[in-house]
Amino acid sequence: MGNREDLLEGAKKCLREKGYDRTSVRDIATTAGVSMAAIGYHYGSREALLNQALFALLDEWGDRMGRVLPPAEDGRAAARDFGRVWESLIAEFFEHPELWLASVELFMQAQRQPELREALAVGVGHGRRGMAGIVENVPEESVPERSARTVGMVQSALVTGVMVQCLSDPANAPTAAEVLEGLRGLVAALD
Numbered sequence: 001m002g003n004r005e006d007l008l009e010g011a012k013k014c015l016r017e018k019g020y021d022r023t024s025v026r027d028i029a030t031t032a033g034v035s036m037a038a039i040g041y042h043y044g045s046r047e048a049l050l051n052q053a054l055f056a057l058l059d060e061w062g063d064r065m066g067r068v069l070p071p072a073e074d075g076r077a078a079a080r081d082f083g084r085v086w087e088s089l090i091a092e093f094f095e096h097p098e099l100w101l102a103s104v105e106l107f108m109q110a111q112r113q114p115e116l117r118e119a120l121a122v123g124v125g126h127g128r129r130g131m132a133g134i135v136e137n138v139p140e141e142s143v144p145e146r147s148a149r150t151v152g153m154v155q156s157a158l159v160t161g162v163m164v165q166c167l168s169d170p171a172n173a174p175t176a177a178e179v180l181e182g183l184r185g186l187v188a189a190l191d
Contacts, residue, residue: 006032012054018133019098020050020105047109051116055123057099060090062130082161085134087175089159093166093173098165128152143149158183 010032013022025046029036043049093100122152125148132152133140145150158179166173174182 003032003034004103005040005050006040007039008053008056009032011049012057015053016096016098017101018096020054020102020109023050025148047113047116049108049111051119054102055119057075058103058127059122061099062127065151081137082135083176083180086162086179090162090166090173090176091134092181094170097167104164124156131155 007028008028010028011023013031014027018027023046025036025039028039028046028049032038043052058125106116106120108118111124129143129148129152130140132143132147132150132155135151135155136143136147162174162179
């Protein structure tokens, strides 16, 4: 790998270990084994590098989540498979809390940086499409726009809410079974 790739990998490692706000230019450069000046040369700023690293980590996570379930023969994800998705999600929140805290920090940073907000909006759109693909058990590129705007949006909102609950109060974090029971209760209330 070259310096650019080394910096991206170093930033990803720092995000996992220290989070967004606590990662310094020196941390990234030391982890990557390159000079601090290389960050400015290749990425322009610490923030630009951390943003790209966080988007890359979230993409990698999305790819892992997409592999949680093998394609169903009937083209639909059964309730037990949806439960496995939630078990995997909740496990991820506990295994990599720094990643999820960094995603919240990214949201906060985007409120003050219009260019980051635009990139985040694109990322959220991709995330919705990916979530709809997982729920509907279809390839992401096959997800209709309406499914991304409905199924993907609701699943993304649920994931974010459960993630915040897991990180805020780990001792009382929801389980996959509770999430499914809650969803069934909501559907019953709608009927």
